[in-house]
Amino acid sequence: MTLIFLIISLHITPPEVNVGDVFRVWVSSNKNNIKAVFIDDTIRFTKRDTVSLGFGVVPYGTVPGKYWIKVLFEAGMDSVSLSVLPTEFPAETLSVPDTMVKYAPKTAKRITKERKNTVVVLSEVTPRALFDEEFIPPLSNVTVTSPYGVKRIMNSTERGFHTGVDLRAKKGDEIRACNDGIVVLARYHYLSGRCIIIDHGLGIHTYYAHLDSILVGEGDTLKAGELIGYAGSSGRVTGSHLHLGIYINSHPANPMSLINN
Template sequence: MSRIYAAFEGKRYPFYRDKFSKGRTFYTLIPVSYYAKPKESRLVVVRVENGKKQYKSYLIDIYKGDYRSERLHVAPSRAKINPKNRRRIARERKEAMQIYKTSTPKLYIRKPIVPPLSSKITSPFGTKRVFNGVLKSFHSGTDYRAKTGTPIRSVADGRVVLIKNRFFAGNSVIIDHGQGIYTGYYHLSRFKVHKGEFVQRGQVIGLAGATGRVTGPHLHFTVHVNGMLVDPLQFIDTFNGLFLQPEKI
């Protein structure tokens, strides 16, 4: 029996057999944190066979993300969140983290991932948010222009793992695509699926809206990989590369 995994930045990531290349190659999904410092990092591929370990190491460049900065001025009374809502936010965050750190070994994705909408992107992933002069957070997803009632479709096959109205995200759908990949669709006006349901790529999962903490209707779309938020568009491009001829390293 042999086992293979990658070690990177203090974490381990399993390798999966790439069924898109007739199972002849393997891949692993390694996210890089938004807060990672630009540097040269070492990725070690470990193969364990009959209790013996073989190592192969690679140098990986972590580049500085090219993100914009956004200054928001909110009246102090609106920026403040009351204790009841603060508890609600903490509960919702805990529940989401629990979901994202769970990795379903099976990959549900069978075809290239398609973006949830083809409309204009009104705010890209990663924009730094400076509230009243203080760096508070970064934009955690890709915003698409969408009128209330616009059908929102799943970007790939998967299973619905969360259907909920949340404080910031409003009506939210989270889909598990397997192997630690999750997509999120926020601020919906209506749900069209149930928790636990299997959905197909292109299936309508809800209608766009303006629920949660928003200034107007739009779709906020997120991708998590192995517990970490990543740039949705960069992820789609990278993952869809599996459907092309794999590169030899």
């Protein structure tokens, strides 16, 4: 007797998102090996009982409008729409030491090497989920001091957009893992200072920067809420805080759209 593939329901939360937001694709089905495609990105799923859940992000620079997410399975395809809303990102002016925007050749070479290494780390995908529960804030109290997506102007020079959020944190405040995962980077970078990247599976990584100290090492397995370091002001900063980034398929996402969900 042949078991017919069945999708009982397919929906997205939320159905309308801003540029940079994380969205979730929910599939109720009696089959495994489900995947989805949004623009050019593959969305991977984790399954519990008959419900599969995948995480996607609207990349920075995506044109507003209606998009279709294709859900692929063994016997065919289904689709569901997602509305990307017009999103305005303001500019933010910062003053930092000139050495943090005008680099000596040796420093520029170091920064390029560190950026390339970070790109490689974020591009490595663990296809299965390493977590079972929701993403949680890295601090006991969360106040955003600089939001995702703002255009950064440093010492009168535009330096791209803010790829995460800055959270208010005093030197020595405890920083905890947003979810279960594996530490794939724990180093000192010129711009990011002491920083940590955690792989959570499904192409999802969290990034913690400007720490005063790091308590974990590369290869460590962590649980959600585990202490990983203390807040500080290392790297290119104007004061003590935590920079939190969330990346899905290497795209920087608005962290507040995931840890607030």
